[in-house]
Amino acid sequence: MDILELIQSNLLTPIVLFFLFGIIAARIKSDLKIPDAISEFLPIYLLAAIGLHGGIEMRNTGFETMFVPMIVAIGMSLLFTLNHYQILRRLGKFNLFDSYALASTYGAVGAVTFSVGLSFIKNQGVTSEGYLAAILAVLEPVAFILAIFLTNMAVSKQIKNKRKSLGKLEDSQSELDIGISETKSNLKQVLHESITGKAIVILLGSIIIGYVIGENGFESISIVFDELFTGAIVIFLIEMGIIAGQRLDDIKKVGGFLIAFSIIMPTFNGVIGVLVATGLGLSLGGSVMFGLLLASASFIAAPAVLRHAIPQAKPSLYITSALGITFPYNIIVLLPIMFMVSSIVHDAESIDLFNYISQGLI
Amino acid sequence: MKLYNVKLLTVTCEILAQKNVIDILAKHEITGYTSYEVEGNGARGLRGQGLKNEKNVKVEVIMQEEKLQSVVEEIARTLFTNFAIVLYVSDVGVLRTEKFV
Numbered sequence: 001m002d003i004l005e006l007i008q009s010n011l012l013t014p015i016v017l018f019f020l021f022g023i024i025a026a027r028i029k030s031d032l033k034i035p036d037a038i039s040e041f042l043p044i045y046l047l048a049a050i051g052l053h054g055g056i057e058m059r060n061t062g063f064e065t066m067f068v069p070m071i072v073a074i075g076m077s078l079l080f081t082l083n084h085y086q087i088l089r090r091l092g093k094f095n096l097f098d099s100y101a102l103a104s105t106y107g108a109v110g111a112v113t114f115s116v117g118l119s120f121i122k123n124q125g126v127t128s129e130g131y132l133a134a135i136l137a138v139l140e141p142v143a144f145i146l147a148i149f150l151t152n153m154a155v156s157k158q159i160k161n162k163r164k165s166l167g168k169l170e171d172s173q174s175e176l177d178i179g180i181s182e183t184k185s186n187l188k189q190v191l192h193e194s195i196t197g198k199a200i201v202i203l204l205g206s207i208i209i210g211y212v213i214g215e216n217g218f219e220s221i222s223i224v225f226d227e228l229f230t231g232a233i234v235i236f237l238i239e240m241g242i243i244a245g246q247r248l249d250d251i252k253k254v255g256g257f258l259i260a261f262s263i264i265m266p267t268f269n270g271v272i273g274v275l276v277a278t279g280l281g282l283s284l285g286g287s288v289m290f291g292l293l294l295a296s297a298s299f300i301a302a303p304a305v306l307r308h309a310i311p312q313a314k315p316s317l318y319i320t321s322a323l324g325i326t327f328p329y330n331i332i333v334l335l336p337i338m339f340m341v342s343s344i345v346h347d348a349e350s351i352d353l354f355n356y357i358s359q360g361l362i
Numbered sequence: 363m364k365l366y367n368v369k370l371l372t373v374t375c376e377i378l379a380q381k382n383v384i385d386i387l388a389k390h391e392i393t394g395y396t397s398y399e400v401e402g403n404g405a406r407g408l409r410g411q412g413l414k415n416e417k418n419v420k421v422e423v424i425m426q427e428e429k430l431q432s433v434v435e436e437i438a439r440t441l442f443t444n445f446a447i448v449l450y451v452s453d454v455g456v457l458r459t460e461k462f463v
Contacts, residue, residue: 040414243412303415307378311444319413 006336013123015116016332018234022241027248034239042236043300046115047199048206049225049232050133053118055210056218057130066131069280069290073135074142076276076294080269081107081143085150087265092257094317096154100147101306101313102258105322106265107143109136110296111199112233112240116331117292119230124339126285132293137203139293140301141194148190148309190309199301243323250320258317262297262325266334270295274338278345287342288335295330295338297322365455368462369430373421373437374400375447376409380419382445386436390429394462397421406446418446424454424462 010016025032058066084103088094094102114136121128194200210218218225251259273291282290299322303315373383380397387395400420402409409418425433430451441447456462 036414246412300413300415303413304378307376307415307445308381315416319416 003336003340006340007333010120010336011332013120014234015119015230015237019237019241019244019328019331022238022243023245023248024241025238026242026245032238033242034235039236039239042232042239043111044198044202045232046229046236047111047203049229050111050115050118050136051203051206052210052218052221052225054130054133055207056213056215058134058207059211059214061130063131065129066134069129069131069277069282070135070138072276072280073139073290073293076269076273077107077109077139077142078146080294081146084261084265085147087261092261097151097310097312098314098317100151100154101302101310101318102261102321104143104147104306105299105302105318106262106269106297106326107147108298108302109139109293110298110300110322110327110330111136111140111203112236112300113292113296113327113330114289115229115233116237117289117335119233120331120335121285121288121339122230124285127283128285128289129282132286132289133203133207135290136293137200137207140200140298141191141305144190144194144302144305144309145187148187151310190305193308194301194305197301197304240323240327244328247320247324250316251324254317254320258321259325262321263329266295266297266326266330267337270330270334270338271341274342275345278342284342284346287346288338291338291342292330292335295334297326297330299323299327363457365457366459368424368454368456368459369427370452370454371423371425371430371433371449372452373423373447373449374402374418375421375441376406376445377417377419378415379441379445379447380421382441383421383437386433386440387423389436390433392423392425392429392433395421395423404446404448409446424456426462 022032081103084106085099088099088102089096092099118128270291273294274287277287277290299319302322303319306313306318307315375383377399384395387393397419400418402418409416423433434449434451437447437449
């Protein structure tokens with residue numbers, strides 16, 4: 001299938017249509033709104049369903065296969081976060097706090113995007129590896145921890161320089177020490193909050209339960225966690241559409257650079273993710289989901305973490321770009337693109353895969 | 363019945379600043395407070411719509427005047443620049459002043 005055709009057919013799926021519908025509803029200032037309790041419940045439900053499926057598949061395939069992709073994903077997430085920071089700080093001229101906040105928002109993963117991706121590949125008739133759900137859980141805090149650590153280090157470096165210029169520097173503590181000690185209390189809190197946060201708890205909990213119950217145990221609850229899955233995403237995406245629609249005016253305020261960044265970066269990260277995953281031997285669908293993990297930006301978890309850890313950063317920048325630009329772009333355009341890339345490299349499996357990867361990296 | 367004069371501190375802030383406010387109160391050995399979700403409009407635009415993390419809360423605390431200054435000072439110093447926050451103080455009367463030390 002042609003890439004444009006694939007994007008076109010993706011546009012006409014209920015998920016995307018309801019998302020666009022939500023945007024329109026917000027633009028015409030309708031009072032349409034998904035009740036709070038339901039929009040808080042749905043992410044929990046989606047994560048539970050993702051976790052259960054992941055756990056069940058991990059029972060079939062075992063744990064061992066998961067470690068290499070997981071370590072690679074963590075490494076790439078860290079690298080990409082650093083890369084985002086350099087681009088935002090040097091080319092985008094954002095201040096230190098906004099740069100780190102944005103860099104980690106884009107280095108982190110989006111659970112909602114992940115659910116949409118699962119439904120997308122299911123629609124295309126392929127499956128993905130179950131352990132990707134575990135990678136989703138592990139990846140969630142990684143980019144934030146790095147960004148918070150680096151922000152604290154940079155801040156203490158500034159303080160130290162200021163002191164030096166005033167000639168009051170008597171302690172010989174290195175920046176690193178100050179950075180580490182200041183980060184520790186902050187990081188402990190962030191780590192605790194993100195690890196005990198509802199997203200990771202429900203995800204890990206359902207992975208374990210899925211692993212324990214297996215296919216047989218799942219049968220009795222499959223009507224809720226399997227058949228309702230896409231329908232639940234649709235309802236949630238009405239709400240996401242409404243929120244994104246309310247923020248459309250803010251997009252002008254984030255500036256051209258960030259708009260371009262929120263489209264180019266996910267594409268770059270996602271395509272590299274697909275190629276690397278293919279090189280690691282993941283399936284067609286698994287490679288798409290791996291790419292999506294790296295392409296997606298966090299907009300539900302990010303504000304909760306960053307408002308505490310880097311309060312100086314403007315939330316309007318990172319929420320608006322992640323939810324208003326990157327999320328729609330990812331689910332409408334980038335998913336089909338990554339699917340095409342993945343199909344091409346999987347078709348050409350006999351050709352040297354590392355050739356593709358090195359081409360992608362250069 | 364005799365009413366004793368104490369101060370009521372009201373802080374309206376974004377929900378993600380609530381924890382900071384309560385931590386500051388705890389630091390000054392104030393453990394009792396009441397909070398509720400609110401919405402409204404202000405310098406940072408309409409608040410209370412959309413994502414849960416973008417809602418506003420109102421935190422009400424009754425305390426003695428002696429503590430008030432240092433609490434207000436710390437909230438102003440640590441939270442005013444980065445968060446959507448408004449605070450004000452009013453005089454209220456209570457029956458059991460020993461509850462609000």
